[in-house]
Every structure is written in C-alpha cells, then in structure tokens.
Amino acid sequence: MSEKDMNTDFAPPIHPPAIRLGLLLIPGFALMGYATLVEAFRAANTLSGRTLYEWVHVSPDGAAVEASSGARILADAQVGQRLDCRVLFVFAGGDPRRFNDPATYGWLRQLARGGCAIAGVSGGPYVMARAGLLAGRRATIHWEHRPLLAEEFPDIDLQTGLYVIDGPVITCAGGTAGLDLAMALIARDHGPQGLGEDGLGEDLARRVGEWFIRTTPRDAAGPQRPSPAERHGTTNHVVLQALALIEASLDRPPPRAAIAAACGRSLRQIERLFHDHLGRSLSDTMLNLRLDSAAHRLRTTDASVTQIALDCGFVSAAHFSRRIRQRFGVPPSALRRT
Numbered sequence: 001m002s003e004k005d006m007n008t009d010f011a012p013p014i015h016p017p018a019i020r021l022g023l024l025l026i027p028g029f030a031l032m033g034y035a036t037l038v039e040a041f042r043a044a045n046t047l048s049g050r051t052l053y054e055w056v057h058v059s060p061d062g063a064a065v066e067a068s069s070g071a072r073i074l075a076d077a078q079v080g081q082r083l084d085c086r087v088l089f090v091f092a093g094g095d096p097r098r099f100n101d102p103a104t105y106g107w108l109r110q111l112a113r114g115g116c117a118i119a120g121v122s123g124g125p126y127v128m129a130r131a132g133l134l135a136g137r138r139a140t141i142h143w144e145h146r147p148l149l150a151e152e153f154p155d156i157d158l159q160t161g162l163y164v165i166d167g168p169v170i171t172c173a174g175g176t177a178g179l180d181l182a183m184a185l186i187a188r189d190h191g192p193q194g195l196g197e198d199g200l201g202e203d204l205a206r207r208v209g210e211w212f213i214r215t216t217p218r219d220a221a222g223p224q225r226p227s228p229a230e231r232h233g234t235t236n237h238v239v240l241q242a243l244a245l246i247e248a249s250l251d252r253p254p255p256r257a258a259i260a261a262a263c264g265r266s267l268r269q270i271e272r273l274f275h276d277h278l279g280r281s282l283s284d285t286m287l288n289l290r291l292d293s294a295a296h297r298l299r300t301t302d303a304s305v306t307q308i309a310l311d312c313g314f315v316s317a318a319h320f321s322r323r324i325r326q327r328f329g330v331p332p333s334a335l336r337r338t
Contacts, residue, residue: 019189021055022088022116024104025065025073026127030093033122033174034067036212037089040182043208048200052190058083060104068093079107087117087170087185089124095301096123096145105131112168119181122174129153139171140164143224144300161221173224180218183209234277238263242270246286250293253313256282291327294320298335305332 021041025034041053059065062078077083080103088111092099108131112118120128125141126149128134138157141149150158162177163170165184172181183205191201209217229235232243241263245254254262259282260270274282294312297303303311309320324332 015050018051018054019087020085021053022058022083022085022111023055024058024079024088024090025067025075026060026090026092026096026099026124027065028068028094028098029065029091030122030174031067031069031071032176033093033172033178034073034091036176036178037121037172037182039212040179040186040208043211044186044204047207047211048204052186056083056085058088060101079104083111083116085116087119090118090120090127092120092123092127093174094123096126097148098302099127100130108133115168117168117170119170119172121172121178121181124174125149125171128169128171129156133169134171137169138164138166139169140173140224141171142174144296148301159221160224162218162224163220165220177218177224179209179212179214180220180222183214184220232278236273236277238265238270239273239277242274242282243285243289246289250290251311251313253286253290256286287323288327290314291323294324294332295328295335298332308332 023034023038038055041055044052056076057065057073058077058079058081059075060079062075064072064074066072079101088108090108104127108118108128112133118128118133120126120139120141122142123145125134125139126145129139129149129152134153134156136155136157138159140159140161140163143160146158146160149156161173163172163181163184170181172178186208187201187205189201190204225231228240228243232240234240242259245259245262256270257267260267263270265273271282274280274285278285280288290312294308294314297308297311298305301308305320306317309317312320314320314323321332324330324335328335
C-alpha cells in the first residue's frame with residue numbers, strides 16, 4: 001500500500017461546520033426558557049464529542065441584559081450588527097408589550113429576508129409579531145401572553161401547543177418547552193435531511209433528553225398547562241363544565257342560575273356539587289378565579305388598576321381593591337410591585 005493510500009485510510013472524518021445560533025435577549029427575559037434551549041445545545045456538543053453548535057449573545061444596545069430573575073448576561077453583539085447565523089432566538093418575558101424598539105424590529109426583518117430563521121421564546125413571539133413576522137403564520141406563545149397577542153394580532157393562526165415550526169418562523173411557549181424545541185431542532189439538524197450523519201439526530205436528541213431527566217417525550221402540539229381536572233382537583237364533569245363557563249367569561253361573570261341551566265342542573269344541585277368536590281360555593285369559586293386572573297395581570301402587565309378591574313368583571317376600582325386586599329392581604333399596588 002502506498003503512503004498516499006495509508007494517509008487516506010487514516011484521515012480524520014470531515015464534519016460540517018458548527019451551526020451558529022444568535023440569542024437576542026430582551027430586558028426582563030425569562031431565564032428558564034433561555035436556559036433550557038442553550039443547555040440542550042451545549043449538551044449536544046458534549047455528548048457528540050464535537051462542536052455541533054456555537055452561539056452569540058445579542059442585546060438591543062450591546063450592554064449586559066438583566067433577566068426577570070435579576071441575573072445578568074453579557075452581550076457579544078448588539079442589534080444592527082451583521083450576524084451570520086442559522087437561527088436567531090428572541091427571548092422575552094414579563095410584559096413583552098413594554099419593549100418597543102423599531103430598530104430591533106427592522107433588524108429582525110432584515111435577518112429574515114436574508115434567510116435566517118427567527119424563533120421566539122416565551123414572550124419572544126410578541127416581539128416577532130410587532131416586527132411583522134407572524135402575519136398569516138401558525139404560532140404559539142406562553143399561555144399568559146396568549147390573550148394579549150390574539151387581541152392585538154388577529155391575523156396570526158394562534159396555536160396552544162408547546163412550539164410551532166412554520167418554515168423559517170419558529171415560536172415556543174418557553175419554560176421547559178424550550179427543551180422540547182431544542183431536541184426537535186437537534187434531531188432535524190443532524191438527521192437524514194440535515195447536515196450531519198444519517199441517524200445521528202434522533203439518537204442524539206434522545207440522549208440530550210436523558211441528560212436532563214426528560215423521561216416522557218412531548219409532542220409539539222402538547223398542552224402548555226395541566227388539564228382543568230388537574231388544576232381544579234376534580235373529575236366531576238358537571239363541575240368542570242361550570243368552571244369552563246366561568247373561565248371563559250371572567251370579564252362578564254354569568255349569573256349563577258345561568259351557569260346551572262347551561263349545565264342542565266338546578267342551582268341547588270350545582271351548589272351541592274361545588275361544595276362536595278371543591279369545598280366552596282359557586283360564588284366563592286367565581287370570585288377567586290376572577291381575583292387570581294386579576295392578580296396575574298397586575299404582576300405581568302402595565303394595564304391600569306381600573307382597566308384590570310373592568311377586565312375581570314368588577315364594577316369599580318374601589319370594589320376591586322377591597323376584594324384584592326381581602327384575598328391577598330395587600331392592595332393592588334403591592335401585588336404589582338411583587
């Protein structure tokens with residue numbers, strides 16, 4: 001065998017270059033959604049024994065970005081710079097409506113036109129929608145942002161699942177769903193249709209899931225929240241039907257008699273079922289659901305106390321404030337600070 005043949009036999013395999021990812025951090029972004037994605041790609045590098053992915057952190061002004069938890073992450077680049085990446089992830093949280101930066105929106109559109117896939121995580125899809133990237137697209141978002149997104153952008157085909165991949169537009173509910181999305185992308189990038197070896201992707205994605213104690217695969221269209229039965233601790237179908245009616249009309253609470261009639265029961269029967277299965281009356285249940293929704297809006301939006309009161313079916317801000325104080329022991333302003 002010639003020296004040339006020997007060198008060929010022992011030549012190291014030629015691997016494709018690492019896939020470059022951009023990580024755009026919007027101030028107040030949710031750290032969980034960021035961590036589950038980045039850690040999954042890091043694990044793919046470690047488990048494969050080579051650099052499959054590399055990434056660059058981006059912020060609107062090039063400065064460090066503070067997450068909702070107070071953690072700060074340094075930026076490598078700022079919005080507007082040339083960024084040669086396969087996918088740009090947009091991480092946002094809290095109330096994404098507070099972020100309003102035309103320069104960022106224009107930059108996202110420029111990257112999309114250049115062939116870069118754009119992926120929004122948690123509140124990130126809201127930023128993408130404002131950039132005009134979700135019009136007519138299938139998309140998802142964290143359940144707490146869903147009503148706001150649907151109201152402001154009715155042209156989006158809004159889904160309720162964990163993540164949606166609609167061509168070069170990707171959206172993810174955030175939280176632990178980031179791991180599900182990352183595993184899907186790893187399997188796609190390094191499977192038969194990707195740039196890696198045939199068969200590597202699915203096996204690698206599975207091992208990444210095992211690394212992070214993910215014992216049960218979750219489909220992209222899987223639910224973001226526990227079922228109503230799990231959330232309310234009952235399997236009684238009449239009680240669950242009544243709860244669904246209440247939750248669907250928090251801004252205009254229906255009369256108790258109307259709820260009973262819709263469930264095919266008398267008001268006395270409905271009250272007995274609520275006491276038996278939930279341990280409280282129908283009226284108390286309705287009030288608590290409205291107050292919980294209001295408290296959530298106080299913590300996650302900048303809407304006025306009066307507007308939140310009206311949105312949750314209270315006749316006045318004063319009445320709303322009394323009820324909030326009775327339920328949580330503090331006024332609405334204190335809930336907003338927390």
